[in-house]
Amino acid sequence: MSLMDSHQSWNLLKRKVFRCKDIPVELEDIGFKIAKNCGGLPLSLVVAAGLLSKIPIHNRDSWKQIAANGGQLETIICLSYTHLHNHSKPCLLYMAGFPEDYEIRVSELIHLWISEGFVTLSNGSQSLEEEAEDFMEDLVERSLVLVTYRKSDGKIKSCSLHDIVREFLVRQAAKEKVILSVMDYLPTPILRKHFVPRLIKDHHIISASSYDLHLKDYVHSSHIRIIICIPNKGYRSVGFVEKFSSLRVLHVLRRNDHWDWEPGQVFDLVHLTYLASNIPNSIVPSAISKLQNLQTLVIYRSEVRLPMEIWRLRQLRHLIAFSFQPLPNPEGEQNPLENLQVLSLAMDFVWSKRIVEMIPNIKKLGICYSKGKFDAYAGYRLKNLKYLCRLEKLKLEMRGGFLSRQLHDEMVLGMGGGFSLGIVHKILGWFSFRRAKKRLGGLSFPLQLRRLTLSGWKLPWSDMTIVGSLPNLQVLKLRNFACRGQRWETSNGQFRELRLLLIDRSDLVYWRTDASHFPKLECLMLHQCRFLREIRSNIGDIQTLKVIEIDERSTRLLFWAEMIQKKQRDSGKRSFLVRVKRS
Known part of the structure; x- marks a missing residue:
């Protein structure tokens, strides 16, 4: 961006700090001076605005202090850091351990914060994860952290640091001994050696490359507690981690190049509470039972096979991989994993009552079934999911369609022998009903479920009455033909708490609904619904509606959304935002 003049700078600062509200007269001169001191640099302005937005408006002395400090960007960043809450400072400094321009997954970062004890509960209404999400939002509002991607519900999925902010954090983190970024202090391998x-x-905490960990001269390595490892192709550095006998956290960054560790020596690190890495093959050895303090296990690999010894890890809270093969049935009188909260992604699991009893406090669960196996064997006992009494987030995915996508598209487009659209939907609806009824006839969801994602199941739309009856459901995502059929009719008494509805890839044509059927809906997202003929105008009467999002190719739906928006505005009613999703 070009540098801004004084008036442009002041307008940007005002917009960021006061968000179109009236500006106190006594702050105008001071605010204009602060904006001018930023030298027209947009980053300086937004960081300064992030700082000022957290200072009470009546605190004129703090505004004067900031104005007196000049407009140097580093000074502004330093002031913004100084004004952070004490519990947020180490969380921000910890991010200096990630490489420049690296896209940080917030879920993994939060796990690291929690494992290090940076996050504590301020009240009894939130979990540690929710408290950490609030920390992250605060850092974003202060413009110290950049959002690279948000989830459909508005939560941050990934983030990054501006280079200049990161340079400050690297120095400050080393100064406060929060984390040492070895590669920033010693930029060449020879210096590091x-x-x-x-x-x-x-x-006690370092960020280092695989090459650095490959060095054998770590005289004082026994005191290192946490390592963020940046993989270098060709180095199996973690094979030398026996030097780090007090290590509690080993987080190997995800990189595209293949990089393995030697598990035998890693499993001798008995103090580990957090382990995230690739593995040499899909089989986790039984030696993992040595890690009795392990709370988080993240594996960057698909079809991971876990040993029976996984049931002995009493402290385990998060068990995550690209996909897991079915967990082994527990032997004998194994005690349940009462601390396990997250299991994802579980492939072709049989949900026997014994397995359900072993994970009684699970809160987030991702399950995937392959079409061929599901058709061949219907004994997956999905009805037992209702006994997971603490489950709040569930993702149910079916991979592999009943009809190939190519055949479906040819039929729908009239290229497969001159079928009419109505006949096509009847055929597809018949397949959907027969297969869906066979597959999920006995499925029961736990009543406390808050978020549900269905993908690829091709259920009849009538099954949504079961989903709509869930009393606490706030987010529903229907992806990749989760439902199949030409018509969906909703009714009163359903979806009483639903805040977000996403339909992504669907052959739905007619959607008969009313504002009263979704009384608390805030966000409606329609992606790749190319056969849907209209959005009912009464959707605009939902008092809580904030956003309708349409993908850029659905011009017809975009027209309907904008027409409803205009109707609301013309009648003087509270309107909503129409947002276009780019490909």
Whole structure:
């Protein structure tokens, strides 16, 4: 961006700080001076605005103090950091351990914050994860952290740091001994080879490359508690982690190049509470039972096979991989994993009562079935999911369609022998009903479920009455023909708490609904619904509606959304935002 003049700078600062509200007269001169001091640099302005937005408006002395500090960007970043809550400072400094321009997954970052004890509960109404999400939002509002991607419900999925902010954090984190970014302090391998042992002796947390960990001269390595490892192709650095006998956290960053660790030596690190990495093959050895303190296990691999010993990890809270093969049935009188809260992604699991009893406090669950296996064997006992009494988030995915996507598209487009659209939908609806009834006839959801994602199941739309009856459901995502059929009719008494509805890839044509059927809906997202003929105008009468999002190719639906929006505005009613999703 070009540099801004004084008036443009002041307008940007005002918009960020006061959000179109009236500006106190006594702050105008001071605010204009602060904006001018930023030298027209947009980053300086938004960081300054993030700082000012957190200071009470009546606190004129703090505004004066900021104005007196000049407009140097580093000074503004330093002031913004100084004004952070004490519990947020180490969370922000920890991010200096990630490489420049690296896209950080917020879920993994939050797990790291929690494992290090940075996050504590301020009240009894939130979990540690929710408290950490609030920390992240605060850092974003202060423009210290950049959002790279948000989820459909508005929560941050991934983030990054501006280079200049990161440079400040690297220095501050080393100064406060929160984390040492070895590669930033010693930019070449030769320097690191000679000076790393001396540099890390006063730090308990380091960020280092595989090459650095490959070095054998770590004289003081036994005091290192946390390592963020940046993989270098060709180095199996973690094979030398026996030097780090006190290690509690080993987080290997996800990289596209293949990189393995030698599990035998990793499993000798008995103090580990957090382990995230790739593995040499899909089989986790039984030696994992040595890690009795392990709370988080993240594996960057598909079809991971876990050993029976997984049931002995009493402290386990998060068990995550690209996909897991079915968990082994527990032997004998194994005690349940009472601390396990997250299991994802579970492939072709049989939900026997014994398995359900072993994970009684699970809160987030991702399950995937392959079409061929599901058709061949109907004994997956999905009805037992209702006994997971603490489950709040459930993702149910079916991979592999009943008809190939190509055949479906040819039929729908009239290229497969001159079928009319009505006949096509009848055929597809018949397939959907027969197969869906066979597959999910006995499925029962736990009543406390708050978020549900269905993908690829091709259920009849009438089955949504079961989903709509869930009393606490707030988010419903229907992806990849989760439902099939030409018509969906909703009724009163359903979806009483639903805030977000996403339909992504659907052959739905007629949607008969009313504002009273979704009394608390805030966000409606319609993606790739190319056969849907209209959005009912009464959707605009939902008092809580904030956003309707349409993908850019659905011009007809975009027209209807904008027409409803205009009707609301013309009648003087509270309107909503129409948002276009770009491909």
